Amino acid sequence: RKEVEQDPGPFNVPEGATVAFNCTYSNSASQSFFWYRQDCRKEPKLLMSVYSSGNEDGRFTAQLNRASQYISLLIRDSKLSDSATYLCVVNHMDSNYQLIWGAGTKLIIKP
Amino acid sequence: DAGVIQSPRHEVTEMGQEVTLRCKPISGHDYLFWYRQTMMRGLELLIYFNNNVPIDDSGMPEDRFSAKMPNASFSTLKIQPSEPRDSAVYFCASSLAGVKEQFFGPGTRLTVL
Numbered sequence: 001r002k003e004v005e006q007d008p009g010p011f012n013v014p015e016g017a018t019v020a021f022n023c024t025y026s027n028s029a030s031q032s033f034f035w036y037r038q039d040c041r042k043e044p045k046l047l048m049s050v051y052s053s054g055n056e057d058g059r060f061t062a063q064l065n066r067a068s069q070y071i072s073l074l075i076r077d078s079k080l081s082d083s084a085t086y087l088c089v090v091n092h093m094d095s096n097y098q099l100i101w102g103a104g105t106k107l108i109i110k111p
Numbered sequence: 112d113a114g115v116i117q118s119p120r121h122e123v124t125e126m127g128q129e130v131t132l133r134c135k136p137i138s139g140h141d142y143l144f145w146y147r148q149t150m151m152r153g154l155e156l157l158i159y160f161n162n163n164v165p166i167d168d169s170g171m172p173e174d175r176f177s178a179k180m181p182n183a184s185f186s187t188l189k190i191q192p193s194e195p196r197d198s199a200v201y202f203c204a205s206s207l208a209g210v211k212e213q214f215f216g217p218g219t220r221l222t223v224l
Contacts, residue, residue, distance in 0.1 A: 032211050043202055043215035044154070087154070091211055098144075098167065099213060103153035 003027060004102040006088050011107045013078055020074040021105045023088030030100075032091040033064055033071050037084045038104065044087055047073075075107075083109045113137070115216035117203050123222045129191040132219045134203030135184055144213060145178055145188050146202040154202075160186065161208075193223045 006023045013019045025033075033050035048055065050062040050071050061074040071090075075082055088102035116135040124130055136143050144159040158168040163180045171178070175194070180186040190197055200220050204213040 034211070043218055045215070046212045049212075098156060098159060099211070101154045101156075 001026060002103075003100050004088055004090055006086075006102040006105045008103060009106040009108075011105065013107065013109055015078060015080055015109050015111050017078055018074065018076045019078055019107065020072055021086065021107075022070050022072045023102050023105075024068075024070045025088075025090045025100075026069070027090070027092050027100075028069065030069075030090040030092040033062075034089040034091075034099070035060075035062060035071075035073050036087040036089055038087055039084050047086070078109045080109050080111060083107060115203055115205055115214055117201075117216035117219050119219060120217060121220045121222075123224065124193055125224050126194055127192045128223075129189065130193045130197075130221060130223075132188040132201050132203075132221070134186045134188070134216060136186070136203070136205030137214055138184065140205035140207050140214070141183070142206045142208065142213075143180060143186050144204040144206075145186070146204065147199045148202060148218075149199045157188070190221075193221075195223045197221060198223050 004025050035047040036044040037047040038044040048057050048062055050064050054063040059076045063072045085104040085106045087104045089099045091099050118133045141162050145157040146154050148154045157170045158178045159166055160180045178188045200218045202215050202218045204215045206213045
């Protein structure tokens with residue numbers, strides 16, 4: 001079993017809709033959580049960190065469920081420019097600054 | 112300030128040739144990471160350095176791969192001899208102690224024929 005698992009998609013969503021996807025992690029010692037975004041043929045870039053109490057950044061909301069060991073990303077009022085692959089990333093105490101990466105969920109926003 | 116710089120951006124070589132990928136991290140960052148990304152395997156950590164010292168190279172596929180960081184502003188990843196299965200995008204990333212966010216370079220797209 002992979003340490004960080006994501007539905008690869010693709011999620012095909014009409015512009016303006018709300019979309020959500022989850023990511024599960026297997027190591028209960030995981031302590032830091034992130035969503036990165038990767039555009040086609042580009043490098044990954046940090047979208048947002050995920051805090052225990054949940055956090056919001058504009059149209060994006062991230063939540064953490066430690067009991068069930070998953071994090072989620074919700075995108076409201078989706079834009080064409082949101083089309084990308086979203087990578088779930090975790091870090092745990094044992095690995096210092098090494099990040100554990102999910103394989104990514106591909107999102108396609110259609111006009 | 113410039114981000115992470117990688118060269119070359121594209122490399123096409125023949126099986127058996129030596130390939131050297133280069134990375135300049137963000138000035139002041141003390142962690143440097145080398146990743147490989149393929150469609151089949153996703154993003155894989157190959158090796159990372161802290162203050163120019165290799166910390167974990169357990170992701171390096173085999174002895175054909177080697178990485179060095181002679182100073183704080185330069186690192187290389189070498190493949191010798193290269194094989195077609197090494198074809199991938201190789202990313203370098205850097206981060207600052209105490210901050211988990213990693214900043215990625217644009218990657219080197221390697222094709223081994």
